Amino acid sequence: MTQRSILALAVAGALVMGGCNNQGSGGAGQATAPASPAAKPAAPAAPAVKPEDVAATVNGKAIAKSALDMQRRGPHDAGSEEKILDELISRELLRQEAEKQNLTADPAVAEKLDSMLRIAYSQIAAEHFMKGVNVSDEELKKEYDQRTAGMKNAEYKARHILVDKEAAAKDIIAKLQKGAKFEDLAKKLSNDPGSKTKGGDLGWFGAQQMVPPFSAAVAALKNGETTQPPVQTQFGWHVIQREDSREQQPPPFDGVKDQIKMMLQSQKLQQHIADLKAAAKIDKPEKPVPPTAAPTVPGAAAGDGAPVGEAPAAAPAPQEKQDQSKEAGKPVEAPAKPAAPAKK
16 A cells, blocks of 8 residues: 555545534534525636646646646556546546536535535645644654554464364374374374364464364463363364464564554544634534423323323223233133032
């Protein structure tokens, strides 16, 4: 990623966090009625282009070579110079068509252009601010040390043999104790297709890459040791041999120095935006309060929870009383009356 790309991403992130891209015609955060298109400030006129700096002319309108450079240095490479120029020519033709049809007379179009102009101005102002922000090497190193302090995690190099039953795993451990080679037993007996052909070798891995019982067993071993009781996971029974261990090292300072600088500059931009907001007069209309539900009468014996002013629902007839232990809404049938005793 180029320096310009990193800068663009940092500016975009700061604008989102700081709320620089507020849209509307009353200023940042103001809630005022949109102004008429005629009252909006016009976009600045394009600067005159010297003949030697012209890349192409479209109906008398010059496209500067600097426009090609701006496209080529963007986050996404637009391709060859000829392709970039062809795209700029197409854009200019469409711009001229919009002018010819007087599309900006439409208030909706004028409002959209105004919104786009605000976004462009905010990005330009943010980039200008960030270019003037100086971040010392001491600040960079301090931030680097803080962020990498907790990145040193242990990594392990180990082998394992996976079998279906505990008895088979214990038998493998017994064979190892008698001098059998771990690699040979893994190739012959392991059920793990990923490591079997490599003698059970799992390479280097972090604890978070393995299931917890496996990781805990490896961490408990010393280099060169093999698990004495086999380890059970959801995959089966493992015999594990830890070969080596090391600390996972954070990326070198020089490799991430530019990213840290952009991050700190972005943080300063966010603070700058917060300061601008604090000094600005920002008016927001109060949001209408949604209507609340009708109040209820607590503690009523019948119709409890019914809205005020409504009669409580009539109590159900005895034969329709519901058994509260059943599902709500399903009445329980009344029990049948016992038969009268037979007359002697």
